Amino acid sequence: MAILLGVALSFFAPKATSVSGIEWLEKPKHIVNFSLQTQTGEYNRQSLLGRFTIVWFGFLECVDVCPLALMQASELAKQLRRLGRESVPISFVFVSVDPMRDSTERITQFVTYFDTSFVGATADKLALERFTGSLGVRFRVSSTEQNYSVSHSVMFSVIAPDGTLVGRFAPDFDAKVLARELRIKMQASMSPLQEKS
Secondary structure, three states, rough: OOHHHHHHHHHHHHEEEEEEEEEEEEEEOOOOHHHHHHHHOEEHHHHHHOOEEEEEEOOOOOOOOHHHHHHHHHEHHHHHHEHHHHOOOEOOOOOOOOOOOOOOOHHHHHHHHOOOOOOEEEEEEHHHHHHHHHHHHEEEEEEOOOOOOOOOOOEEEOOOOOOEEEEEEOOOOOOOHHHHHHHHHHHHHHHHHHOOO
């Protein structure tokens, strides 16, 4: 269900060009200011600045798609470290769209099981909609109060150090190939910033 929703909702996302599995946007998309909560405090647009950020969405009750996405993100992070990502800062942020059940403590425990560098966050429904809307991502929580269901787009968003959305990619990627492509893009984007500093 979540995969089908992700495919259907991909038509709402900005036009992009695809290279080796990553769709790079023809024009970076501005991300409105937002406010999420992590176990250590607020995570907002300012938190994105100065580094690349990979963001994706899910929820802890998800039994298949979300753990698989976390496993793949973990492998991507490992590949980037092997390529020497220290010279190009990058963060991985998992955002739960199920704040009623997922506390920041539970989210943090869950994501750091896959990689200790991962950040886990969530927010109330309106704040989540503000953030997901900027990324061209959609989610839906059923109206049933008990045993409600959650569905969401299955996409990873790539955010540049200036806080703009620059690309996206789907699960089931080749981590080695994607890591090389990301690192090339990141180094090219960071060079002008380093020259200014």
